[in-house]
C-alpha cells in the first residue's frame with residue numbers, strides 16, 4: 242500500500258510564491274499601508290528604504306505591500322500600480338529603466354537610447370495609464386552604490402513631471418549613507434524601516450503557516466517544524482528554513498513516509514545546497530576554502546558584502562587560528578579571482594582594485610561556514 246503524499250502544493254514553498262498572509266509582520270505591513278495610503282490619497286508620493294538581514298522577509302513584505310495597495314482600489318484620483326524589479330543583475334539605471342518601460346507596456350531595444358530619452362518615453366507611457374506608480378527596487382545595493390541618477394529622478398517625480406511615483410528601495414544593508422544628498426531628503430527617518438531578524442518562535446510560526454498551504458493536513462506537527470526553525474535559527478533566515486522544509490518534505494515522499502519526521506529534517510539539512518556541497522566544495526583548493534570560510538564569517542548576520550581589506554584581515558586571523566602559514570597578498574587576490582570565476586563570490590569594484598568589496602549573496606553564510614569548517618577539519622585530520 243502506498244501512503245498519501247506529504248507535499249501537495251510544492252509551488253507554495255517556492256521562493257517566488259507570495260504568501261497571502263505574512264506571519265508576525267502585521268505591524269510593519271499596516272504601518273506601511275497607512276503611510277502610503279495617507280500620502281497617495283493626498284496626491285503626495287511616499288518613499289521608503291526597507292532593510293533587514295537575509296531571509297528577514299523584505300521581498301515578501303514589499304511585494305505584499307504592492308499587492309495590497311493595488312487591491313485597495315483608487316487612492317485620491319487614481320488606482321495604484323506596483324512594479325517589482327530585482328536589481329541584483331541589473332545594477333544600472335538603463336537596465337532598470339528598461340524594466341520600468343516594460344511596466345508601462347513599452348519595449349525599447351536596449352541600445353541607442355539615453356537615460357533622458359528613456360525617461361521621456363516612460364513619461365508618455367505613464368500618461369496613457371494614469372496611476373500612482375509604486376516602484377519596488379529590490380536588491381538595490383549595487384544600484385545605489387553606483388552612480389544612480391534614476392533613484393533621484395524617481396524620488397522627485399513631481400518636480401520632474403513624471404506624475405505620482407513612489408519608491409521602495411530594498412537592501413540588506415542601510416543604503417541611506419550611499420544616497421546622494423539630494424535624494425536623502427526623500428528618505429528621512431519616517432521613511433526607513435529596518436526589519437528585525439525572526440527569532441526561533443517566529444520561524445516556527447512561518448513554517449507552520451506555509452506547511453498549512455503546502456503539506457497534507459496531519460502530515461506534520463509543530464515539533465518537527467520547530468526542529469527546522471532551530472537549525473535555521475541563528476540568522477533568522479526564513480528562506481533557509483523554508484528551503485529545508487521543502488527538502489525534508491521531498492525526502493519524506495521519496496521514502497513513502499506518511500508524515501514528516503525528524504530524520505527527514507536531518508537528511509534535508511545534509512543535502513541542502515547540493516551544487517555547492519557536492520560538486521564545488523570537493524573541487525576547491527584549501528586556499529579557496531579558507532578564503533570562503535573567512536568570507537562567510539565576515540558576512541555572518543551583516544551586510545551582503547565586505548571590503549576586501551577586511552576580508553583579508555579576517556582571513557589572516559583565520560589562518561593564525563588554524564595554525565596555517567600566512568598567505569601573500571598576491572595569492573589572496575588570485576584565490577579571490579578563482580572564486581569569482583567559479584561563481585562563488587562577486588567582486589564589486591569601488592574604484593581601484595585594492596578597495597573592492599566581496600559579496601556572496603546566493604548562499605546562507607551560516608550554513609556555508611558549517612560546511613567549510615567540517616571540510617577543513619577533515620582535511621586537517623587526514624594530514625595528522
Ligand SMILES: Nc1ncnc2c1ncn2[C@@H]1O[C@H](COP(=O)(O)OP(=O)(O)OP(=O)(O)O)[C@@H](O)[C@H]1O
Pocket residue numbers: 254255256257258259260262263264265266293294295296297298299300301302413447450451479480483
Ligand atoms: N512573515 C512571513 N510569513 C510567511 N512567509 C514569510 C515571512 N517572511 C518571509 N517569508 C518567506 O520566507 C522566504 C524569504 O523571505 P524574503 O525572500 O522576503 O526574504 P528577504 O529578506 O527578501 O531575503 P534576501 O535578503 O535573501 O532577499 C520567502 O519564501 C518568503 O515568502
Ligand SMILES: [Mg+2]
Pocket residue numbers: 299300301379
Ligand atoms: Mg529578498
